[in-house]
Amino acid sequence: MSVPMNCLGQPAQQMPTVALNLVLSETRVYSGECLSATVLLDSADPDNAIQEFLAEISGVGQTGWVNIHTDKIYETEQAYLNIVVPLCQQPMELSPGRHKFGLRVTIPDSVPSSFESQFGSIRYSIKVQLIGNAEHCSAVEVFPFLVLAKSYFDDIPHAIIHFDYQDEIDFTVCTLPFGTVRLQISLPRTVFCIGEVIRAHLHVRNGTRKTLKDCRLQLVLKTQFEARSRYEQASDRKVVENVMDSYPLGRVKGRTDLDMEECMLRVPEQAVPTHQGSPDSIIVLSYVLRFNALPGIETEIPVVVTSLGYRQIVAEPARPERNGQAMKGGGRERGARRL
Structure with a gap:
């Protein structure tokens, strides 16, 4: 059998005769749950055969930047997940047409949520690799998917109770006391889930003669990135803040009070849950709730954002016994209740 040659007298490269695709049952999966997908393999050559067919599920965190003052390069990579699943247990011939291969794998409880930012990311992907009996029937494709770390209010019992926060800010002019601003914020709890509306009761007592301007309550995401130098035994950190929602309160004149029965902030649906991780x-x-006002007033309350609300315990229905007496049904966990 003659081998086709190109104009340079080299063996001509044949067009691929296979194509890979992936269909996910859900584009986002919770940690601790099963990722289900179907791998689609289209073959156009009756001589094609599979020698090895694998799916590699991986999760990687990356941070990196260049310090503009020292020109040092900082970058770090951290692996959260690496699972290899064979899609075909033994070599097989491929008839022309579409072939389907099922893929099921459990995502560990400990992995963090998917995240994208300027200085770092946490990404998950499925790498499908087909090794055939020839180069034109071999292929590699990478398909991304999203992970949301599963967390509940019940995991943080101290944050479920009602919380009252008080602070005093003393103003001085030329070392002389100029008055005090007293702040009180009441929250039903300090843990909230994605998509929830935070309802805060806020009271400001302005004991100074100055008007407090641009008063507002904000929900702020703080992200800390750490990376190590590429060439030295040194590390660098960056902290980036993003305002997720803001509630304007206006002005508070001198010697007056401001009482807001309900300041409402929403945790966005696309928000990422709190992630402290390991050391x-x-x-x-x-996350923090931040009160801002001019001139120079800023105070923060740490809060926690979870992916789900309370764990919901649902009682099993009573089952009749043979003698007509009802059996007592036990309780079992049925997912979580969203707020």
Whole structure:
């Protein structure tokens, strides 16, 4: 059998005769749950055969930047997940047409949520690799998917109770006392889930003669990135803040009070849950409620954002016994209740 040659006298490269695709049952999966997908393999050559067919499920965190003052390059990579699943247990011939291969794998409870930012990311992907009996029937494709770390209010019992926060800010002019601003914020709890509306009761007593301007309550995401130098035994950190929602309060005149029965802030649906991780985590996510006012007033309350609300315990229905007496049904966990 003659081998086709190109104009340079080299063996001509044949067009691929296979194509890979992936269909996910859901584009986003919770940690601790099963990722289900179907791998689609289209073959156009009756001589094609599979020698090896694998799916590699991986999760990687990356941080990196260049310090503009020292020109040092900082970058770090951290692996969260690496699972290899054979899609075909033994070599097989491929008839022309579409072939389907099922893929099921459990995502560990400990992995963090998917995240994208300027200085770092947490990404998950499925790499499908087909090794055939020839180069034109071999292929590699990478398909991304999203992970949301599963967390509940019940995991943080101290944050479920009602919380009252008080602070006093003393103003001085030329070392002389100029008055005090007293702030009180009441929250039903300090843990909230994605998509929830935070309802805060806020009271400001302005004991100074100055008007407090641009008063507002904000939900702020703080992201800490850590990376190590490429060439030296040194590390660098960056903290980036993103305002997720803001509630304007206006002005508070001197010697007056401001009482807001309900300041409402919403945790966005696309928000990422709080992630503290281990001491060596390269990406840490935390949230605060911040009160801002001019001139120079800023105070913060740490809060926690979870992916789900309370765990919901549902009682099993009573089952009749043979003698007509009802059996007592036990309780079992049935997912979580969203707020």
